[in-house]
Amino acid sequence: MRSVMTMAWAALAVLALGHAPAWAQARAMTAQERANLALVDAWWREVLQAGHVELAAKYMAEDYIQHNPTISTGRTSFVEVFGRRGAPRAIQPVLMPAPVLHYAKGDYVVFVWEREGKDQTGASYKYNTFDLVRVQNGKAQEHWDSAFRTKPMPGQPSPAPVVAGVGPTPVKPRNTAEEQRNEDIANVEMHDILQYGHVELASKVMAAGYIQHNPNVPGGRDGFVEFFSRIRKPEPIKAEWKDTPELILTSGNLVLYMMERYSADPVDSSKVYTWNWFDLFRVDDGLVQEHWDTATKTPPPASVPRPAK
Numbered sequence: 364m365r366s367v368m369t370m371a372w373a374a375l376a377v378l379a380l381g382h383a384p385a386w387a388q389a390r391a392m393t394a395q396e397r398a399n400l401a402l403v404d405a406w407w408r409e410v411l412q413a414g415h416v417e418l419a420a421k422y423m424a425e426d427y428i429q430h431n432p433t434i435s436t437g438r439t440s441f442v443e444v445f446g447r448r449g450a451p452r453a454i455q456p457v458l459m460p461a462p463v464l465h466y467a468k469g470d471y472v473v474f475v476w477e478r479e480g481k482d483q484t485g486a487s488y489k490y491n492t493f494d495l496v497r498v499q500n501g502k503a504q505e506h507w508d509s510a511f512r513t514k515p516m517p518g519q520p521s522p523a524p525v526v527a528g529v530g531p532t533p534v535k536p537r538n539t540a541e542e543q544r545n546e547d548i549a550n551v552e553m554h555d556i557l558q559y560g561h562v563e564l565a566s567k568v569m570a571a572g573y574i575q576h577n578p579n580v581p582g583g584r585d586g587f588v589e590f591f592s593r594i595r596k597p598e599p600i601k602a603e604w605k606d607t608p609e610l611i612l613t614s615g616n617l618v619l620y621m622m623e624r625y626s627a628d629p630v631d632s633s634k635v636y637t638w639n640w641f642d643l644f645r646v647d648d649g650l651v652q653e654h655w656d657t658a659t660k661t662p663p664p665a666s667v668p669r670p671a672k
Contacts, residue, residue, distance in 0.1 A: 416446045425437075430505070430639065435525050469612075489576070548650070558606060574653040620642040
């Protein structure tokens with residue numbers, strides 16, 4: 364049963380963000396997790412959203428590891444990039460715009476944002492972007508997001524070379540028994556259905572009213588099955604992942620997958636760079652109820668094999 368604190372947090376989030384409580388994280392954060400969330404929240408509001416890069420050292424480790432493929436690693440490079448984005452602005456008391464999901468698990472803090480894009484006809488649609496921050500010794504130590512490199516528009520200069528961040532292998536926080544059950548259910552969709560094509564399993568692990576935030580896939584379980592039946596052919600299910608997650612982060616009823624992707628540099632096709640793809644599932648009542656990912660109406664860059672070390 365949710366604690367009074369968790370229910371109050373969820374209610375405040377609904378009032379602040381205008382979203383139905385269906386996505387609310389059914390788990391009370393520890394004191395350390397709340398501190399990590401507050402730290403990253405303040406860093407985001409004051410430094411990223413308000414542009415006060417003079418405060419970066421207050422929140423960021425000097426050897427901050429950056430996985431965004433358009434920004435070099437290190438706090439110094441971060442300050443140089445964000446310092447060129449105009450004069451500082453007034454610091455707001457809350458994140459503006461606000462994320463649709465915002466929580467901490469272990470050393471990690473997760474943001475999921477709703478964005479608006481235009482399709483090829485000019486019609487508006489919604490999609491999501493992700494940010495993941497690892498906190499260490501009271502500072503933002505490492506950051507991943509769903510950004511990738513794009514070819515510059517005609518007349519624009521080529522982007523500067525980027526020094527890629529190289530950090531330790533992400534360490535998965537320990538799950539409670541309930542979290543592991545939720546992760547096992549989400550794994551059936553992510554591993555058995557999406558990677559091995561067994562859509563007949565959807566009725567066992569997905570709610571009939573499954574909420575889909577991928578703008579290319581119909582809503583509802585039936586819509587999901589119809590769509591993936593056309594593009595995925597079933598293969599014998601093996602224990603290993605066809606596409607191994609770099610990190611699975613389960614917090615209450617939310618199961619996050621971060622995948623590593625490799626693509627040719629759009630400026631120099633002889634080079635390969637790394638970026639990240641995210642999937643997030645909400646599991647309630649023993650079924651996957653909702654899904655977010657980083658898909659847009661514009662296809663992402665083509666993946667290439669992982670480069671040899």
